[in-house]
Amino acid sequence: MTQRPITMKDVARAAGVSVMTVSRAFKTxxxxxxxxxxxIRKVAEDxxxxxxxxxxxxxxxxxxxxxxxxxxxxxxNFADTVSAMSDVLGKAGMQILLGHTNYDIHEEERLIAQFLQRRPAAMVVTGGRHTDRTRKLLSNAGIPVVETWDLPPDPIGHVVGFSNARAMDPLVAHLQATGRQRIAFIGGDADGDTRGTDRRMGFIRAMEARGLDPTRLIRAGQVPISMKEGAAAMARLLADLPDTDAVICVSDLSAFGALSECARRGVDVPGDIAIAGFGAYEIAGIAHPTITTMNPHPRRIGTRTADLLLMTMNGDAQGETLRFEIAPEFVPGGSTG
Amino acid sequence: MTQRPITMKDVARAAGVSVMTVSRAFKTxxxxxxxxxxxIRKVAEDxxxxxxxxxxxxxxxxxxxxxxxxxxxxxxNFADTVSAMSDVLGKAGMQILLGHTNYDIHEEERLIAQFLQRRPAAMVVTGGRHTDRTRKLLSNAGIPVVETWDLPPDPIGHVVGFSNARAMDPLVAHLQATGRQRIAFIGGDADGDTRGTDRRMGFIRAMEARGLDPTRLIRAGQVPISMKEGAAAMARLLADLPDTDAVICVSDLSAFGALSECARRGVDVPGDIAIAGFGAYEIAGIAHPTITTMNPHPRRIGTRTADLLLMTMNGDAQGETLRFEIAPEFVPGGSTG
DNA sequence: GCTTGACCCGTTAACGTTACCAGAAGATAA
DNA sequence: TTATCTTCTGGTAACGTTAACGGGTCAAGC
Known part of the structure; x- marks a missing residue:
C-alpha cells in the first residue's frame, strides 16, 4: 500500500495554517x-x-x-577521532558523512568527488597526501577543508595533526637511553599508508641522527599490517638478524603480534629484545608486559577539528587557514624495560 | 572570493546545449x-x-x-559488517549514512529520526530492541528496513542475524564436554547492550538445561566492557569464587583481559581455569593461548544485508519480509584446552 | 515519393522546502 | 486620538535538478 508521502502542505491544511508557518514551527x-x-507539532506527529x-x-x-x-x-584510532568529531558536531546539529578509502588515494579521490555532490558544509580528510585532482576538487569546493593525522608541508586548508616522522624520535631516544643499539623497524610493504611510511622515514632519520644503523627494516605485508603479520615479521627478524636488541613497530597491533611471537618462542621481552609500538591502543596497556608506545590522542584530534569547523562556519577566522599540532605523548611500558 | 556556484545552466551555456542534455550527459x-x-563532460570538468x-x-x-x-x-565486529555492506552497496552506486547509538535505544531513536529526514532508500539497524517511537517511525517510513545482529521475535521488516542466546550453547557444551562443571559468566552491568544481555540469558538457560549451576554471574561494568574491565572482573571472580573452573566472557576483548589477569597472577589457562569469549576478534587468534570463541561472521551479515536490499530495491521480493539466519561458528582455541 | 521508426535533443513543469517581502493585529507611546 | 513598534502569519518565488512529453532529423523500407 504505497501512499503519497506527507508534506508540509498536508500538515498546513490539517493544522489550518500556511506552509510557511509549518516551516517555522520546525525551526527553533x-x-x-x-x-x-x-x-502544528502535534498535528504533524499525528x-x-x-x-x-x-x-x-x-x-x-x-x-x-x-x-x-x-x-x-x-x-x-580513526574510529576515536570520528567519534569525537561526531560528538561535538552532533551537538551543533550537524551530521557526519563517513567514508573509508582503504589506504588508497585514488579511492579517496572517488569518494571525495562523490561526497562533494552532497554539498557538505565542510570536508575532513585523513592524511596530507592526495591525488592532484583531489587537491583541485577540495580547493575549488569553496568550503572549509581540514587535513588530519599529519602535518603536510603544502596543506590544502586547515590542519589538525602531528608529524608522524618526528613521533619516532622519543621512541628511538628512549631505546638508546636504555642501552639498545641494534634497533629494527617493522612496517608495511606498500606506500599506501603514508603515515606508516612517514614513521619509517622518521625512524631512519632518528637513527642516523644518533649514529645508529638504520638498515634493520622489516616489511611485514600489505598495509594496514595486522597482529598476525606483526608476529610473522618478528619471526623473520629473529631469524635474519638475531642480534637485534630492540624493535619499533608501526602500530601497537603489530607490536602485540611481535610480542606474542616472542612469548611463543620463549624470547624474553624486554630482556632479550625490547618492543615499542604506536597508537596507544587498548592492547598496549593490557598486554603482558605492557607495550611502550606513543599516544597520538585521536579523540583530541577529532574534537579540535570539530571545534575549528564550528568556528569557521560561524564566520570567525574567515579566510585564515589554521594549523593545530597535537603532539603525540610518550607512554612508557614494560616492553622496553 | 566567494563566487556564485556553477550549475548545469552554466555548463549548458558553455557547451551550447540545453540543461536537459547536460543532465543526460551525467547519467549513464x-x-x-x-x-x-x-x-559536455569536458566543458564541465574545465x-x-x-x-x-x-x-x-x-x-x-x-x-x-x-x-x-x-x-x-x-x-x-560492527565495523566489519558496515565495511562489507559498504563494499556491496558502493558498487551499486549507493552511499552509507552511518551513525552510532552508544548502546542507547533513545539515542538510536534520535538518530533514526534524523536519518529519515534524508529520505534514505533503506534503513539498517543493529539489534532487535527499539523504542516504540522508533518502531513506528521505521514502519511508517515506507522503505525497506533490516534488523541485524539479532533474531527479534517481532521484527519490523527484514532480519539478517542470529540468536545471541543460542550462541552460548556450543560454548557451554564444549566446556562441559572437556570436564568443566563450575562455569561462570562475565558480562556488562547495564541492559543497554541487548546482545550481551541475550548472551547472559542464553548462558543461564544452557547451564540449566545441563543441570549445572547458572549463578556464577560477574558484572564487569558499563557496556561495552573493555579488556581492562574483563581483567578486573576476572580478579573478582578468582577472589570470590576460587573453585570456578571455566568462564565465558561476553566478548573476546573481555576474555583477553581475563586471560591477561590470569597470566599476571600465575593462574594457568586452561589448566586451572578455561576461558572462552565471543566475536572471533583478531586478538582471539593471536593471544597466547588462543581464545576459544564464536565467530558471528560480521562481514557475511553485511554482505547478506546489502544483497537483500539491492534485491528488494530492484522490485524483486516486494512486500515480503525476509529473514536470514547467519549461524555463528564455534572456534576452538587453546584457552579451553 | 511517402511512411515509419530510431535516435537525439529541447521545453515545461515539478520535487518540498525556505528566503524575502508584506500585511494584519495588538501593544505602546505621544 | 494617532503614530510607531512588535509579534505573528501569509503569499510568492526560487533553490538545481529530472520526469514527461514533444519535435526534428535521418535512414530504411515500400
Whole structure:
C-alpha cells in the first residue's frame, strides 16, 4: 500500500495554517507563537510527518553535512577521532558523512568527488597526501577543508595533526637511553599508508641522527599490517638478524603480534629484545608486559577539528587557514624495560 | 572570493546545449550522442562543475542513501559488517549514512529520526530492541528496513542475524564436554547492550538445561566492557569464587583481559581455569593461548544485508519480509584446552 | 515519393522546502 | 486620538535538478 508521502502542505491544511508557518514551527529560532507551534507539532506527529531535509538544504543552499574520509573503519584510532568529531558536531546539529578509502588515494579521490555532490558544509580528510585532482576538487569546493593525522608541508586548508616522522624520535631516544643499539623497524610493504611510511622515514632519520644503523627494516605485508603479520615479521627478524636488541613497530597491533611471537618462542621481552609500538591502543596497556608506545590522542584530534569547523562556519577566522599540532605523548611500558 | 556556484545552466551555456542534455550527459543510461556527452563532460570538468545530488534527489524523489546505525564505531565486529555492506552497496552506486547509538535505544531513536529526514532508500539497524517511537517511525517510513545482529521475535521488516542466546550453547557444551562443571559468566552491568544481555540469558538457560549451576554471574561494568574491565572482573571472580573452573566472557576483548589477569597472577589457562569469549576478534587468534570463541561472521551479515536490499530495491521480493539466519561458528582455541 | 521508426535533443513543469517581502493585529507611546 | 513598534502569519518565488512529453532529423523500407 504505497501512499503519497506527507508534506508540509498536508500538515498546513490539517493544522489550518500556511506552509510557511509549518516551516517555522520546525525551526527553533523563528518566530511562531508557542500555541501555534505546539499545535502544528502535534498535528504533524499525528500525521506521521517527517521533514524533508533534502528540500530544505536545496532551498536554503546550506547543509548540515560534514564529510569525513578515513583510511579504514576497522581501526580504533580513526574510529576515536570520528567519534569525537561526531560528538561535538552532533551537538551543533550537524551530521557526519563517513567514508573509508582503504589506504588508497585514488579511492579517496572517488569518494571525495562523490561526497562533494552532497554539498557538505565542510570536508575532513585523513592524511596530507592526495591525488592532484583531489587537491583541485577540495580547493575549488569553496568550503572549509581540514587535513588530519599529519602535518603536510603544502596543506590544502586547515590542519589538525602531528608529524608522524618526528613521533619516532622519543621512541628511538628512549631505546638508546636504555642501552639498545641494534634497533629494527617493522612496517608495511606498500606506500599506501603514508603515515606508516612517514614513521619509517622518521625512524631512519632518528637513527642516523644518533649514529645508529638504520638498515634493520622489516616489511611485514600489505598495509594496514595486522597482529598476525606483526608476529610473522618478528619471526623473520629473529631469524635474519638475531642480534637485534630492540624493535619499533608501526602500530601497537603489530607490536602485540611481535610480542606474542616472542612469548611463543620463549624470547624474553624486554630482556632479550625490547618492543615499542604506536597508537596507544587498548592492547598496549593490557598486554603482558605492557607495550611502550606513543599516544597520538585521536579523540583530541577529532574534537579540535570539530571545534575549528564550528568556528569557521560561524564566520570567525574567515579566510585564515589554521594549523593545530597535537603532539603525540610518550607512554612508557614494560616492553622496553 | 566567494563566487556564485556553477550549475548545469552554466555548463549548458558553455557547451551550447540545453540543461536537459547536460543532465543526460551525467547519467549513464540515458540517450545522448557520444560526441555530445564527451564534449559536455569536458566543458564541465574545465568549469569545475560538480553535480548537485541534493537537487537531483529532490526532483527524482529517490535517493542513493542507505542509513545504518550501529552501537559503536569503535568495534571491529560492527565495523566489519558496515565495511562489507559498504563494499556491496558502493558498487551499486549507493552511499552509507552511518551513525552510532552508544548502546542507547533513545539515542538510536534520535538518530533514526534524523536519518529519515534524508529520505534514505533503506534503513539498517543493529539489534532487535527499539523504542516504540522508533518502531513506528521505521514502519511508517515506507522503505525497506533490516534488523541485524539479532533474531527479534517481532521484527519490523527484514532480519539478517542470529540468536545471541543460542550462541552460548556450543560454548557451554564444549566446556562441559572437556570436564568443566563450575562455569561462570562475565558480562556488562547495564541492559543497554541487548546482545550481551541475550548472551547472559542464553548462558543461564544452557547451564540449566545441563543441570549445572547458572549463578556464577560477574558484572564487569558499563557496556561495552573493555579488556581492562574483563581483567578486573576476572580478579573478582578468582577472589570470590576460587573453585570456578571455566568462564565465558561476553566478548573476546573481555576474555583477553581475563586471560591477561590470569597470566599476571600465575593462574594457568586452561589448566586451572578455561576461558572462552565471543566475536572471533583478531586478538582471539593471536593471544597466547588462543581464545576459544564464536565467530558471528560480521562481514557475511553485511554482505547478506546489502544483497537483500539491492534485491528488494530492484522490485524483486516486494512486500515480503525476509529473514536470514547467519549461524555463528564455534572456534576452538587453546584457552579451553 | 511517402511512411515509419530510431535516435537525439529541447521545453515545461515539478520535487518540498525556505528566503524575502508584506500585511494584519495588538501593544505602546505621544 | 494617532503614530510607531512588535509579534505573528501569509503569499510568492526560487533553490538545481529530472520526469514527461514533444519535435526534428535521418535512414530504411515500400
Amino acid at each position: 529560532d523563528s518566530s511562531v507563537s508557542p500555541d501555534t507551534r505546539d499545535h 500525521l506521521g510527518y517527517v521533514l524533508d531535509s533534502t528540500a530544505a538544504n536545496l532551498r536554503s543552499q546550506r547543509s548540515d553535512f560534514v564529510a569525513v574520509t578515513i583510511p579504514s573503519l576497522n581501526n580504533a | 543510461d540515458s540517450s545522448v550522442s557520444p560526441d555530445t556527452r564527451d564534449h 568549469l569545475g562543475y560538480v553535480l548537485d545530488s541534493t537537487a537531483a534527489n529532490l526532483r527524482s524523489q529517490r535517493s542513493d542513501f542507505v542509513a545504518v546505525t550501529i552501537p559503536s564505531l569503535n568495534n571491529a
